[in-house]
Amino acid sequence: MRQAGRSLPEYRASRSSGSILQAVRDPALAAEITLQPVRRYGVDAAILFSDIMVPLAASGIEMDIVAGKGPIIQTPFRSERDLARLGTFHPETDAPYVAETVKILVSELSVPLIGFAGAPFTLASYLIEGGPSRSFALTKTLMRSDPKLWASLLDRLADMVLASLRSQVEAGAAAVQIFDSWVGTLSLRDYKTYVLAASHKVLTGLQDMGVPRIHFGIGTGELLGAMAEAGADVVGVDWRIPIDEARLRVPGRAVQGNLDPAVCLAPWPIVASEVRKVLADAKGLAGHIFNLGHGVLPETDPGILAEIVALVHEEGRADAEQDSFRTGP
Numbered sequence: 669m670r671q672a673g674r675s676l677p678e679y680r681a682s683r684s685s686g687s688i689l690q691a692v693r694d695p696a697l698a699a700e701i702t703l704q705p706v707r708r709y710g711v712d713a714a715i716l717f718s719d720i721m722v723p724l725a726a727s728g729i730e731m732d733i734v735a736g737k738g739p740i741i742q743t744p745f746r747s748e749r750d751l752a753r754l755g756t757f758h759p760e761t762d763a764p765y766v767a768e769t770v771k772i773l774v775s776e777l778s779v780p781l782i783g784f785a786g787a788p789f790t791l792a793s794y795l796i797e798g799g800p801s802r803s804f805a806l807t808k809t810l811m812r813s814d815p816k817l818w819a820s821l822l823d824r825l826a827d828m829v830l831a832s833l834r835s836q837v838e839a840g841a842a843a844v845q846i847f848d849s850w851v852g853t854l855s856l857r858d859y860k861t862y863v864l865a866a867s868h869k870v871l872t873g874l875q876d877m878g879v880p881r882i883h884f885g886i887g888t889g890e891l892l893g894a895m896a897e898a899g900a901d902v903v904g905v906d907w908r909i910p911i912d913e914a915r916l917r918v919p920g921r922a923v924q925g926n927l928d929p930a931v932c933l934a935p936w937p938i939v940a941s942e943v944r945k946v947l948a949d950a951k952g953l954a955g956h957i958f959n960l961g962h963g964v965l966p967e968t969d970p971g972i973l974a975e976i977v978a979l980v981h982e983e984g985r986a987d988a989e990q991d992s993f994r995t996g997p
């Protein structure tokens with residue numbers, strides 16, 4: 669459950685007034701914030717407290733992450749000259765606090781830690797738009813009008829993302845997830861022409877590390893097959909498509925998802941019924957990781973999230989018992 673912390677009073681107390689980037693640069697604090705939802709909800713994995721913008725900020729791109737809005741870049745990426753501003757990212761020297769946080773967590777957690785990074789397209793969209801966007805007009809215009817510059821930018825971002833993920837795994841992360849949150853704005857053809865190669869570089873560049881790779885985006889129903897081709901072991905999906913249908917579109921991969929985060933705002937009996945629907949859709953699939961289809965909404969009641977985790981565990985156990993009854997010991 670991404671950004672599960674945002675719904676927690678203990679998270680708001682720990683964060684106090686500093687920016688999220690300051691919190692990420694403090695390993696003891698970042699580790700504590702990572703642990704908070706794990707303690708409270710008893711989830712089966714932890715996701716590192718960081719942000720997809722961290723490698724860019726650490727390599728000298730000036731930005732703020734504004735609460736309620738998202739990342740704002742001082743000087744957006746517009747031309748060939750801006751490539752020079754994107755230095756090479758060396759995780760050990762540019763952002764040593766990330767590996768430090770991972771090491772603290774690995775020694776304290778009894779569940780696996782998921783490391784993560786933004787995918788090249790989503791990072792490029794923030795760099796080019798200068799902040800969040802609905803239309804991605806500037807990104808798509810640069811992509812089409814200067815495909816060479818676009819390819820160079822995505823390739824540089826792929827190197828940065830890969831370096832970041834490799835160092836998280838070296839420090840002890842047990843799995844990695846790349847967030848291509850906004851790639852669903854593209855057609856399948858454009859995804860294949862402009863994005864697939866860079867995401868493929870990241871995912872295949874992790875192959876030798878032997879950790880599961882999760883590839884997530886929202887609004888990606890039509891892109892799922894191509895996202896699977898990019899090389900992930902698990903494809904994350906939002907709530908717009910049933911999880912069994914998603915599974916058919918990603919042959920040989922596991923799926924992660926896909927409860928609508930807004931469902932968590934409804935009264936419990938409705939939430940329970942929606943959770944059961946996801947589990948029913950996923951019944952019999954070779955690999956399914958129950959999750960929300962996107963991040964936790966800040967106004968979510970933490971008590972509801974705790975009940976969801978308990979219900980999923982309960983139903984999962986019931987299923988496992990039934991399976992062992994059917995197949996014998």
Ligand code: CP3
Nearest residue numbers: 670671672688716717718719720735736737738847849963
């Ligand atoms: O659960 C976790 O807290 C794990 C860490 C995590 C954060 N961001 C911390 C965070 C993860 C996995 C992310 C990923 C991230 N960051 C994505 C991809 C995931 C997704 O939601 O699709 C994106 C697009 C970003 C960029 C970003 N950072 C946005 C859009 C925002 C939201 C701004 C807001 O307040 O609504 C952020 C801020 C952010 N990153 C918060 C957290 C906990 C909340 C604000 C804060 O605490 O200051």
